[in-house]
Amino acid sequence: MRKLINRMRGRNDTDATIAATESSSAPGAEQTNADNTPAIKRSPVIPGTDKIPFAPIPVKRYADELPLLALPARSADGPRISVVMVVYKMARQALNTALSLVPPYQRGLDNEDVELIVVENRSDANMDESALTAISPCISYYLRDETEPTPVHAANFGIEKARGELVVLLIDGARMVTPGLLNQMLGASQLAIQPVIATPSYHLGEKVQQQAMLEGYDEEAEQVLLASINWPQQGYKLYDISCLSRTSMGGIFRPFSESNCLAAPKKLLEELGGFDRRFNETGGGQANLDLYKRLVEHEHSQFLVLPGEGSFHQFHGGVTTGQQGEKRHQAMVDHFAQYAAIRGGAYVAPNKRPIYVGAVPDNAVRFIRNSGNALIKALQEEQAEQS
Helix, strand or coil: CHHHHHHHHHHHHHHHHHHHHHHCCCCCCCCECCCCCECCCCCCCCCCCCCCCCCCCCCCCCCCCCCCCCCCCCCCCCCCEEEEEEECCCHHHHHHHHHHCCCCCCCCCCHHHEEEEEEEECCCCCCCHHHHHCCCCCEEEEEECCCCCCCHHHHHHHHHHCCCCEEEEECCCCEEECCCHHHHHHHHHCCCCCEEEECCEEEECCCCHHHHHHHCCCHHHHHHHHHHCCCCCCHHHHHHHEEECHHHCCCCCCCCCCCCCEEEEHHHHHHHCCCCCCCCCHHHCCHHHHHHHHHHCCCCCEEEECCCCCEEECCCCCCCCCCCHHHHHHHHHHHHHHHHHHHCCCCCCCCCCCEECCCCCHHHHHHHHHHHHHHHHHHHHHHHHHC
């Protein structure tokens, strides 16, 4: 476990060392003469040229604080945004997710701005309702008795309960989020008439959890990992201990297979009928991919992506992320077969080009860089095939 944390944090320690080294002599740092009087600031010298007095001083990076998007006045009759989160046998993880979806963790919003609807399908390991509602007064909790092994009906129940015009969907309640998510979603929604707003999906840990669990990754290891970044005080450091999920593996500049934290107007969700109730396989099968595709490909929707915000999956023994071997393989076979039976063929991710919106924290830059490299490689391979 210690080796895992050291590997995950090593990149950031290196970056910090570089930053500290640069800051000691960086333009803009306080410089003094031999008599301790302030020295006149000069630009770094371009090799092979003479110094030019009072030339502009370059700055190596932006300020640490991420900006928030300005929002119009809130309507007096309800929240700005509703979040629907479905839970089943993930009590500890769901508490983390709930905390990450409401103020003060969510920046730039008040409790009156947000409505978090937590819908749990009854099991032998239900959440502690009092612990959940103690997090925030904007949380509502519903415990349902479900006859099918799917979150689809619970998710649609949550959509019906939502009072906000913009609804955020987390069909898997184990996915905690970054601190600017709701502000950025609300701001992005002002840019389009029918906005569909997606975020990249990540897994906590150095490798996707389907693979990491085979190497000893479990809930205990994950709690140590979260403690190492001082979460929840340091929400954007989730990037430092995570990797892209398989449905976002192509990176931010290539089509997602799905988004595990997705927002759309309630009216549009109602028009499409929400999640398709025919997806009754364990875990909902491909219900989330199906709704994502229908929303993005809707004739009048505008597709927006937040590259600087995301959802981060916590390990909990889920159908596709917490099972091994033949059991997981059979679950995937069943999921794919059901999708083909409902839609007439294999799932194909939507390729509508998105509009990118929002600020990007330094922690996410390595994913932006890797995404750019992945797209360049794909384009080069495509050109090679055509030549």
